[in-house]
Amino acid sequence: MLTSMKSIIDKALTLPRQTVAVACAQDAEALKAVAEAQAMGLADFILVGNTDKIRSIADTIELDLAPFELVDARGEACGAATTVAVVASGRAQILLKGFVDSSVLFKAVLNRDAGLRNGATVSHTVVMDVPGFDKLYLLTDAAMIIRPDLETKRQIVLNAVKVARALGNPDPVVGVLCESEKVNPKMPATVDAAALVEMNRSAVLTGCRVGGPYALDNAISIEAARHKGMRDPLAGKADILLAPDLAAGNIFYKSLMYFAHARSAGVVMGTKAPVLLNSRADSHQTKINAVALGILMAANGNQA
Structure with a gap:
């Protein structure tokens, strides 16, 4: 039984590598998190959002974006919907909230036609x-x-x-x-x-x-x-x-x-794929912790 956050990360590193789609990735803490997580070998990432802002922030924090796939989506609603579509299509297995209001993100996640809801209580x-x-x-x-x-x-x-x-x-x-x-x-x-x-x-x-x-x-x-x-x-x-x-x-x-x-x-349960809901004020380490937990959930098939 896992007893610490470190043990969750260590366990996730032994599991099949997943791809995480980041909703509205134009945020320094989110970018720091995905860079460190990818360097650790924890996961791969698709960065969805305003690509001009993502590149500008990456330049400021001296982050090389070459390892990441970028998907341009302007505005919170568009960014959320596009990220959900990326996950629903199977290109990514996990969704991580970036710099987007939770209500906007979950309007897309819970969309009955294009969202990730599976009929269970979320x-x-x-x-x-x-x-x-x-x-x-x-x-x-x-x-x-x-x-x-x-x-x-x-x-x-x-x-x-x-x-x-x-x-x-x-x-x-x-x-x-x-x-x-x-x-x-x-x-x-x-x-x-x-x-x-x-x-x-x-x-x-x-x-x-x-x-x-x-x-x-x-x-x-x-x-x-x-x-x-x-x-x-x-x-x-x-x-x-x-x-x-x-x-x-x-x-x-x-x-x-x-x-x-x-x-x-x-992690949000009751969805077709793990949705990692963090506060926009959370540190990049908290986001890495969430990614590790999402990998465990995806590996266990525990979203149904």
């Missing part, structure tokens, strides 16, 4: 390598679904389980995060948590073990769970952390990134 799972912990945590959903209902939460969990399996964890523990570890009708997230646990027990939600409701400390700390007198055998052992909504998930994700200096890699 959700985002981010893998977190947090300093001080000897395991990887998966957090979902921190980028896509604003207020998931119970059935959508079930689908989000199933998507995250596929990512966990690609990382070598065949039986991940899902911790359903809430405001409290007690079911309270006034706290809908705790009610959903109890329902997800019951779905898991009755084999409606399979491929994992589900515990909750958990406050964050009870999900990741056995000591905290014992101190509170919890008898749940899964308490403190979560591998996958299910956020109650997008606001909680996104704030938690960015808190880990900026306060704890966590290393991360995120």
